[in-house]
Amino acid sequence: MASQEDLFASVDALLEEEPQLPPPAERARLREDDTDIPRARLATALKTSTQTVKK
Template sequence: MPDAQEGLFAAVDALLEEAAGTLPPPGERVRLREAGSLTQAQVAKALRVRRETVADWEAARKEPRPPKRAAYIRLLEGLAARHPVPEPTAAPTPPPASE
């Protein structure tokens, strides 16, 4: 019986980890890494994956799986807090046409 319970708990933990955060769009993943002056190699080393894996995550060719997913989301959220998306500048309003 304990094995069945452990399996259920593992399944629930996996769901909680997935629900813990969502990944930003691929372009934003790259923007955040670059805004933090980080290379793919640095991110890969910290997350203990290959640089190509980070490139795949950034291009949305692959999605990180637990527990790497939670760590990657934590990194991106930390970078987003330090480097928010710049607000768009409003285009100047053209002067009224003279009659």
């Protein structure tokens, strides 16, 4: 299991990717969207499953 430091480093790396994350309102819309693309990317960065991210 990944340590908390590893998880934070993964999120930091995700935030540094180009393009940057969309504004908060757009992120909220994407979270509610039916596509799993944002969840899948977050799950990969956190080294977990999309189901975990969804819950």
